[in-house]
Amino acid sequence: MSSKAIEGLKPALLWQHFYELSQIPRPSKREEKAVEFVREYARRNNFKFDEDKVGNIVIHVPASKGKEKSPTIVLQGHVDMVCEMNKGTKHDFDKDPIKLINTGEWITADGTTLGADNGIGVAAGMAVALDKSAVHGPLELLCTIDEETGMTGVNELQPKFIKGKTLLNMDSEEDGAFYVGCSGGQDTAGIFNLEYTRTRKNFAAYELMVTGLKGGHSGLDIIQQRANSIKLLGQLLSQLNVNFQIAKISGGSLRNAIPREAEAVILFDPKDLLKVKKVIKNFIASSLLEYKAVDPKLTVTLKKLRIKLARVLKLNLQIRLLML
Numbered sequence: 607m608s609s610k611a612i613e614g615l616k617p618a619l620l621w622q623h624f625y626e627l628s629q630i631p632r633p634s635k636r637e638e639k640a641v642e643f644v645r646e647y648a649r650r651n652n653f654k655f656d657e658d659k660v661g662n663i664v665i666h667v668p669a670s671k672g673k674e675k676s677p678t679i680v681l682q683g684h685v686d687m688v689c690e691m692n693k694g695t696k697h698d699f700d701k702d703p704i705k706l707i708n709t710g711e712w713i714t715a716d717g718t719t720l721g722a723d724n725g726i727g728v729a730a731g732m733a734v735a736l737d738k739s740a741v742h743g744p745l746e747l748l749c750t751i752d753e754e755t756g757m758t759g760v761n762e763l764q765p766k767f768i769k770g771k772t773l774l775n776m777d778s779e780e781d782g783a784f785y786v787g788c789s790g791g792q793d794t795a796g797i798f799n800l801e802y803t804r805t806r807k808n809f810a811a812y813e814l815m816v817t818g819l820k821g822g823h824s825g826l827d828i829i830q831q832r833a834n835s836i837k838l839l840g841q842l843l844s845q846l847n848v849n850f851q852i853a854k855i856s857g858g859s860l861r862n863a864i865p866r867e868a869e870a871v872i873l874f875d876p877k878d879l880l881k882v883k884k885v886i887k888n889f890i891a892s893s894l895l896e897y898k899a900v901d902p903k904l905t906v907t908l909k910k911l912r913i914k915l916a917r918v919l920k921l922n923l924q925i926r927l928l929m930l
């Protein structure tokens with residue numbers, strides 16, 4: 607396979623390295639040949655490199671002259687690729703190089719996936735390190751394994767493996783877009799032993815609800831700064847300046863959705879109703895001030911319930927819950 611498809615493409619260093627990498631079979635979990643290619647690149651250019659036990663490799667590229675004191679930048683890409691092919695294509699992803707095609711507008715592959723994800727990222731790091739016109743501080747070219755089928759390379763990365771504190775991940779979804787952060791996911795389970803106590807005799811039950819919020823996906827929409835009904839309900843309850851008890855509290859529906867509604871059944875002395883209403887009114891005003899641009903339909907309602915409740919949460923549990 608000749609490198610004809612990339613002939614004349616600029617930047618030449620980028621395309622040359624992408625082409626070379628595309629000639630090396632590199633399915634996820636079988637990246638050994640690609641890692642050897644990275645080693646070979648380092649040896650050829652007299653760069654030191656380190657490897658960890660899962661198969662990640664980092665190449666240490668010295669700074670341009672005069673930039674030795676600049677902070678180290680990590681350029682990270684993954685060496686594995688998604689291996690798919692059209693029906694009728696004869697290709698062995700464990701042995702065969704990818705056949706590149708230049709359509710005049712795009713570089714594509716002949717009946718298979720191209721591996722630009724993330725071959726182009728790895729190649730970009732290699733190109734920058736060799737480009738004499740690129741002025742940079744110390745670089746670490748971090749090539750990780752197995753992004754596509756489990757992220758085991760990145761997950762097993764040990765903190766001391768790289769020194770740089772700034773990392774540019776070279777694997778992105780959008781052309782020309784530069785992301786300065788990303789959403790992540792973390793589940794936290796808080797487990798409380800439910801302890802109950804008796805309802806105070808003179809107390810009546812009310813349903814307190816926070817509704818009308820937009821919600822959205824907790825990853826994609828988190829940047830919209832939308833209100834979170836659970837937090838609002840917690841803040842509101844913490845601001846109540848009367849004695850009250852909580853019989854029930856709930857909010858949200860999915861772990862990856864911004865909560866749109868939350869509600870509590872609280873009990874207090876009906877004599878304090880005006881005080882409670884005043885707190886709610888002020889709370890709505892201040893919350894709307896904060897959220898009117900993104901969540902203008904924020905609503906808080908208080909409704910008297912015609913039920914008798916025998917038990918409520920114990921006071922110390924109530925305090926702990928509201929402190930969350």
Ligand SMILES: [Zn+2]
Pocket residue numbers: 684723724753777
């Ligand atoms: Zn990728």
